[in-house]
Amino acid sequence: MSQNDYTITGRNGPSERANPRPPARPRVFVSYAHESDDHRRAVLSxxxxxxxxxxxxxxDRWYLEVRRDWQVWATRQILDADFVLVVASEQCRQAGDGTGPVHGRLGLRSEMRLLRELYHADPDTWTRRVLPVILPGRGVHEIPLFLQPRTADHYVVTSFTPEGADDLLRILHGTPSCSPPTPHRLRLG
Structure with missing residues (x-):
């Protein structure tokens, strides 16, 4: 490691956690575009x-009680989270791909830049920790390219019920939908 390299740490220590299994109550940061009242309501749902x-x-919507430096807050949330959910939308994709308006969505653009940096520095860890989420009415084409919309997993929420978010909840809680069978010992003779 050169003297210009650095280790990214959060509440779990270095970015590569010793135990990749999430805790009983996983901590999640939600990154999304504030692109419409309907989208904000869906994210809050x-x-x-x-x-x-x-x-x-x-x-962010649950932390508006005081004036704060949102960049510092979001950075801390991303580093401290067990998982970062990136909610797919057209403006999220633009911010993640660097194709949106230069002066718009500054907070989202900052979050996407940080996530791209983390992905680049430690792709194995951050591929597991950053989860693209598709809400009802949205599509895979709205996931930023650096999150590999078609070559890595994404999580489709079909309704705001446990059944509609089953795949996402299973990942967050570390409970696979299918487990390999337990091998049985054969008795010969």
Missing amino acids: LCVLLVSCGVDVHV
């Missing part, structure tokens, strides 16, 4: 669902 399913959710 997802957040409420996740909390009701035992997830420790951190989303």
Whole structure:
């Protein structure tokens, strides 16, 4: 490691956690575009669902009680989270791909830059920790390219119910939908 390299740390120590299995109540940061009232409501519906399913959710709309430096806050949330959910939308894709307006969506653009940096520095860890989420009415084409919309997993939420978010909840809680069978010992003779 050269003297210009650095280790990215959060509450779990270095970015590569010793135990990749999430805790009983995983901490999640939600990154999304504030592109419409309907989209914000959908994101908050997802957040409420996740909390009701035992997830420790951190989303900006729940932290408006004081003036704060949002860049510092978002950086800390991303580094401290067990998972970062990136909610797919056209403006999120533009911010992630660097194709949106230069002067718009500054907070989202900052979050996407940080996530790209983390992905580049430690792709194995951050591919597991950053989860693209597709809400009802959205599509895979709205996931930023650096999150590999077609060559890595993404999580489709079909409704704001535990059943509609089953795949996402299983990843957050580390419970696979299918487990390999337990081998049985054969008795010969």
